[in-house]
Amino acid sequence: MTLAPLAQASLAIQIHTAAALLVILLTVLIFTRPRGTGAHRQLGWLWVVFMLGVAVSSFWITHGGPVFGYSWIHLLSVYVIGGIFYALWHIRRGRVAPHRGMMLGMVWGGLVIAGAFTLMPGRIMHAVLIGG
Numbered sequence: 001m002t003l004a005p006l007a008q009a010s011l012a013i014q015i016h017t018a019a020a021l022l023v024i025l026l027t028v029l030i031f032t033r034p035r036g037t038g039a040h041r042q043l044g045w046l047w048v049v050f051m052l053g054v055a056v057s058s059f060w061i062t063h064g065g066p067v068f069g070y071s072w073i074h075l076l077s078v079y080v081i082g083g084i085f086y087a088l089w090h091i092r093r094g095r096v097a098p099h100r101g102m103m104l105g106m107v108w109g110g111l112v113i114a115g116a117f118t119l120m121p122g123r124i125m126h127a128v129l130i131g132g
Contacts, residue, residue, distance in 0.1 A: 005127040012060035013124060019053035020115070026050065027107055036096075048084055051106065055080040073114060080110040 006017060026047040033039055055077040062069030087102035118125035 001129055002131070003128060005124045009124050010061070012057055016054060016057040016061060017125070019050045019057060020111070022050045023047060023054055024111060024115075027111065035100075048088070051080060051110065052084060055084075055110070073117060076110055076114050080106050083110075 006014060009017075026043055030040060030043050030047060033043070058074060058077040059070075063071070065071030065074070083102050083106045087099045087106070090096075090102065091099040117123070119129065120126060
């Protein structure tokens with residue numbers, strides 16, 4: 001493992017990576033604590049802030065995608081931004097099930113699936129974690 005590829009990356013990629021790592025940590029904390037508590041709400045707000053940071057920062061990361069440099073993976077960022085507001089709208093109305101479903105969707109789509117793509121050969125995180 002070497003952080004050199006990340007250190008040489010653009011500021012947008014560094015911000016994106018730092019926010020994503022914080023979201024992963026917060027996700028683990030949220031999943032291991034009781035739901036609906038004050039701590040859940042506080043951790044949830046931090047999760048929202050950093051997940052928005054991940055999504056918004058992605059729009060400064062372009063690599064020759066078909067539409068103005070953007071690729072299909074940027075659709076996940078749009079999904080996350082909309083999903084956060086949708087999930088907050090539901091929980092503010094006491095609708096726990098749709099809130100939970102949307103948040104889990106963002107964890108799977110915005111973290112797990114998108115995160116898996118960062119490990120593909122030729123990507124910065126592949127170089128950081130695996131080498132090459």
